[in-house]
Amino acid sequence: MLPxxxxxxxxxxSEHLGVPMxxxxxxxGEATAEVILTEIGTGKKIAVVCGVGNNAGDGFVAARNLTRHNDVTVLLAHPPSEIRTESAKRAYERVKHIASSSVGVPLSKFDVIVDALLGTGNYTEVREPYRTLINRINGSKTKVVSIDVPSGLGTDLAVEPDITVTFTEMKEGMTPENSGKIFVQDIGIPADAHRYVGPGEFAYYPIRGAESHKGQNGRILVIGGGPFTGAPALAGLAAYRMGVDLVHIATPAPSFGPISSYSPNLIVHGLVDETLNAKDIKPVQQLIGMVDAVLIGPGLGLGRGTQEAVRKIVKACDKPLVIDADAIAAVAEDLSVLEGKTAVITPHAKEFETLTGESLPKDLEERAKAVEEAARKLGVVLLAKGHIDVVSDGHLTKLNRTGNPGMSVGGTGDVLAGEVVALLSKGTTAYNAARISAFTNGKAGDLAFEKLGYSLMATDVIDNVPEVLRRYLKRLQ
Incomplete structure (x- = not known):
């Protein structure tokens, strides 16, 4: 079922792929009208009761198609000036001659009521004027057809339809008891809209509240550095660009100065020795208590003491975490440390083989199946990096084709890991964090490539993350 x-x-x-709203x-609308004509017949007096969003637009189109064989009236919950989407506004223009306010119109005088009030909007309660309208529809004793879902489904008050015409797939929570006879209709969603991540994934991006204050929009800890100083800094700066409030970096003593010098925005905590080891476990655990999500691995190195420390830190971690780079080899030696974790692991092909003992197939379909099976076995989300990325939680799998060969430059994987941990810290689920970040990282790289070609660096990808967010979050507001 589709959430x-x-x-x-x-x-x-779908719009991104060239199929307009x-x-x-x-x-x-045409599919709805067809079901009504087939199941109920012609020559009916029909009221199409509409809200202000795209569900209303579906209703306007259905009304236009139904007028060929029926007496149709469009009843509006709000004045036409409050219709929200451009597509719905255009659809309304073609039926405005049969539209009126719903106020005072007795619904019992109609043979059929079409419910196009609320659809699948993101709401948890039904407010006025919809509560009154839903009660009026339910009390009318008239045959009711809901478009896509019964309005109010999943709240304390919903339309009780005889028929629901839904699109693409059954929606989450729909049953014959709450939706009547259900018809699933194909409306032309491209297969690639299901298969590939795109700008639609930003529907899950957590927009910060107007009154939020420092720390409420994500605090992360990056555990990295020692042999390499750039990797944890790149991850931290990418996390900031993805929208977190605070970035802490725990790093061995030799890395403290270089990482601190990269940016005053990074809150750097120096550890004891030249590389991460058992002495650092306790102070790192204290830092974990201060944050919302953890990234471990960038630049840590593969020393035996470091690898053992990584396993102990992961095993004890009670926060969502991203396991990247050198930390992947560490957990591969003892996969039991992943039990019960909310985790995203971000392997490239060689790291996937280290983690699972199996190589990634060249064929894309087989590759996707292998990643999904591995994610299911490990109980984590895998973001397998490649020419086409594969994101899977073991049950749901999507592909990402943003990105370009210029991103083979060092550091782009660290940027990706920083983006993922940023979203985890903001309360996004591991699967959604991974798929949003895969698209964002690749798209930011594509924007950098347009300007710089094969001269791009990982920092150029970071610099373009804000433009990706600006473009696609604006579409959702």
Whole structure:
């Protein structure tokens, strides 16, 4: 079953792939009218009761198609000036001659009521005027058809339809008891909108509240450095660009000065020795208590003491975490440390083989299956990096084709890990954090490549993350 928010993801990704919202709306409205004509017949007096979003737009199109064989009235919950989406506004223009306010219109005088009030919007309660309208619909004793989902489904008050015409797939929570006879109609969502991540994934990006203050939008800890200083700094700076409030970096003593000098935005904590080891476990655990999510691995090295320390830190960690780079080899030696963790692991092909003991197939379908099976066995989310990335939680799997060969430059994987941990710290699920970040990282790299070609560096990818967020979050507001 399709979660409500995934409907938004698919709509936006369809537009990104060249199928405009107007076309999806036309198909949805026509499909609804077809079911009504087939199941109920012609010559009916029909009220199409509409809200202000795309569900209303589906209703306007359905009304236009139903007028050929029925007496149709469009009843509005709000004035036409409050219709929110451009597609719905365009659809309304074609039926405004049969539209009126719903106030005072007795619904019992109609043979059929079409519910196009709320659809799959992200709401947890039904407010006025919808509560009154839903009660009026339910009390009308008239045959009711809901478009996509019964309005209010999943809240304390919902339309009780005889028929629901839904699109693409059944929606989460729908049953014959709450949705009546269910018809699933294809409205032309491209297969690639399901298969590949796209700008629709930003439906899951946590927008910060107007009154939020420092620390409420994510605090992360990067555990990295020692042999290499750039990797943890790149991850931390990428996390900032992804929208976190505070970035802490725990790093061995030789890395403290260089990482501190990269940016005053990084809060750097020096550890005891030249590399991460058992002495650092306790102070690192104290730092973990201060943050919302943890990234471990960038630049740590593969020394035996470091690897053992990584395993102990991961095993004790009670925060969502990203395991990247050198930390992947550490957990591969004892996979039991992953039990019960909320974790994203970000291997490239060789690291995947180290982690699982199996090489990634060249064929994309086989590769996706291998990543999904490994994620299921490990109980984590895997973001397998490659020409086409594979993101899987063991049950759901999507591919990412943003990015370019210029991103083979060192550090882009650290940037990706920083983006993932940023979203984890903001409360995003591991699977959603991984798929948003895969798209964001690749798209930022593509923007950098447009300007710099093969001269791009990892810092150029970071610099373009804000533009990716600006473009695609604006689409959702």
């Amino acid at each position: 409500f928010k995934e409907v938004r993801v698919l709509d936006i990704n 107007d076309a999806l709306m036309d198909n949805a």
